[in-house]
Amino acid sequence: MAHQASTPVRSLHKMGLGINLGGTIFGLIALNPSVAASATRASAGASLTRLGRFQTIGVLAMGVTVAMWRLGGLKEAESDLDATLAGIKNLLLGGALLTTLASALSGMRIARQAPEGATPVESGTEPAPETPEEAARSQRLSAFLGSATVALVAGVLGLSSALEVRAVQRNKGTLSRLFS
Numbered sequence: 001m002a003h004q005a006s007t008p009v010r011s012l013h014k015m016g017l018g019i020n021l022g023g024t025i026f027g028l029i030a031l032n033p034s035v036a037a038s039a040t041r042a043s044a045g046a047s048l049t050r051l052g053r054f055q056t057i058g059v060l061a062m063g064v065t066v067a068m069w070r071l072g073g074l075k076e077a078e079s080d081l082d083a084t085l086a087g088i089k090n091l092l093l094g095g096a097l098l099t100t101l102a103s104a105l106s107g108m109r110i111a112r113q114a115p116e117g118a119t120p121v122e123s124g125t126e127p128a129p130e131t132p133e134e135a136a137r138s139q140r141l142s143a144f145l146g147s148a149t150v151a152l153v154a155g156v157l158g159l160s161s162a163l164e165v166r167a168v169q170r171n172k173g174t175l176s177r178l179f180s
Contacts, residue, residue: 081163
């Protein structure tokens with residue numbers, strides 16, 4: 001039996017991926033280096049804490065993405081097209097959800113190390129010499145998790161595109177498939 005996923009389910013799935021990927025790339029490329037321009041290391045940490053609150057949105061977006069995949073019928077629809085690709089997508093989505101959550105938790109651990117989240121840092125990814133050791137470990141972990149999230153979400157987007165192409169080809173007539 002061929003499964004179908006509704007357009008709103010597909011749209012929410014893609015929006016969640018886009019929000020998570022865009023926010024993570026923004027953090028890696030723009031936020032983390034700009035924090036280093038703060039007047040003091042403590043104000044850098046406070047800025048990182050305030051701006052890092054976007055991670056809540058990233059976690060929610062990834063949660064919506066996974067919910068649409070698991071509960072919205074999208075997994076079944078894409079498994080009908082290619083079970084192997086859908087299985088790989090399932091693993092990548094699980095990994096992306098885990099790295100997104102772990103990164104958010106790392107950010108919270110860093111912020112808890114000083115009042116108002118003013119944990120001294122050199123930049124968004126580099127601890128300062130006076131950064132408490134727990135925060136420094138969390139900061140290094142968070143930098144790794146951000147890169148891992150980008151790779152995982154990019155993989156999900158690539159697989160989603162491949163599965164959409166298969167769906168379009170499946171719905172074409174025989175002659176159209178031969179000439180595409």
